[in-house]
Amino acid sequence: MYQSASSYRNNLTLILSLFLFAGCASSPKQCPRDRIKIAQDFPCQEVEPRKQPIRYLILHHTAASLPSSIQMLQGKGETNKVGIHYLVCNQPQHQVYRFAPEHLATSHAGKSAWRQDQSLNQSSVGIEIVNLDGNLNPYPPSQIAQIIALCQEIIIRYKIDPTHVLAHSDISIGRKKDPGSLFPWKELAEAGIGAWPDEADIQKFQTLYAKKLPDKKEIVGQLIDYGYRPFDSSEMSMKLTIEAFQRHFRGKKVDGEIDVETASMVSALHTKYCQALPSTAKN
Ligand SMILES: [Zn+2]
Structure with missing residues (x-):
């Protein structure tokens, strides 16, 4: 039967995907997804269908304790409603919690802009990091190690450009200051995450x-x-x-x-x- 070039490509993509999926299943140590160890899933109310491909990774600090952060990110906060995909804890193990699957958009960026893009919720994955204020409190090295592993995995999967790995404060000028001036972006860049000048x-x-x-x-x-x-x-x-x-x-x-x-x-x-x-x- 005649097969158009596009349907041939689609079939080839499907076969390659199945092969890659099978590869992950049979050799888990080589599958980058396994580097994300999700300690617990929480339901998040602030989600909507994703209408744009993922091209951004946006980092935040929660400005709240771990229990308050979990409450807030489940949509139980008393003031503003926020959502997120992942939360990196500040406990000794620095576990990662998931609040929404990546195929849904979450309301973490708010009013935001970068290059030609506005309102980056639809085109981004969001990570919240437990820290009361990243402009005052340094991030512990063990928490940064967990953030690096999480970011690397997401960047590889979506081929996110270094200039699209951003702070909330980069995309909401004058409105947001997170994850703050003490966040070690240079260390992340040395691990292949985000941009840094030579x-x-x-x-x-x-x-x-x-x-x-x-x-x-x-x-x-x-x-x-x-x-x-x-x-x-x-x-x-x-x-x-x-x-x-x-x-x-x-x-x-x-x-x-x-x-x-x-x-x-x-x-x-x-x-x-x-x-x-x-x-x-x-x-
Ligand atoms: Zn933020």
Whole structure:
């Protein structure tokens, strides 16, 4: 029987999927999914059918204790209704709890934007991390190890671009500050999770900018190129955009000011992730 090219591809994809699935079943140690050890499933009310493919991974801190976080993420909070896919605990074992399967979208991002995308709930997987405030309380290494394992597994499965692994504060400028300036994004980048500028590029720009700092608008323009979406063109919006960048990439000083280190890191990031791409490929 005649088989169109697309149906042939579909059949081939199905066969490959079955093969891969069988491979996971027969050799569990090689299946990345097995790296997620779900300690417990909880029902989450704040879900809806997913209408877009998953292209983002968004990280949060809960700003609540573990019991309160579990209550809140089940939709039992007294104030705002939130949902999530995974919660990484702050207990000694740092277990992972699941609140919703990934084929459903959850309401964790709220009003948000990155590049051409708005309201990222539909295109993202969300991870909440138990920490009262990631701008004040460091994340224990054992909790970070669990987060790294969870993120690696999700990124591999959906082929998520490094520039699409983001903090809530990156996509909701001026509205959110989580997972905070103490979250170790550099350590995650070294484990293959998310973006980070090259040291050689940072050094190059530091030499250049030590002589003359670039204009604030030029640096904010590079941040917009990279993906940040200020809410308008005001001074306040520019300051909050720089703060969002600093909270992710230069957490030791988050003041919204352009200094040599901040400008150098922005330009190094722009060099690595923006200049090599045609504009149509940036999304
Ligand atoms: Zn958040």
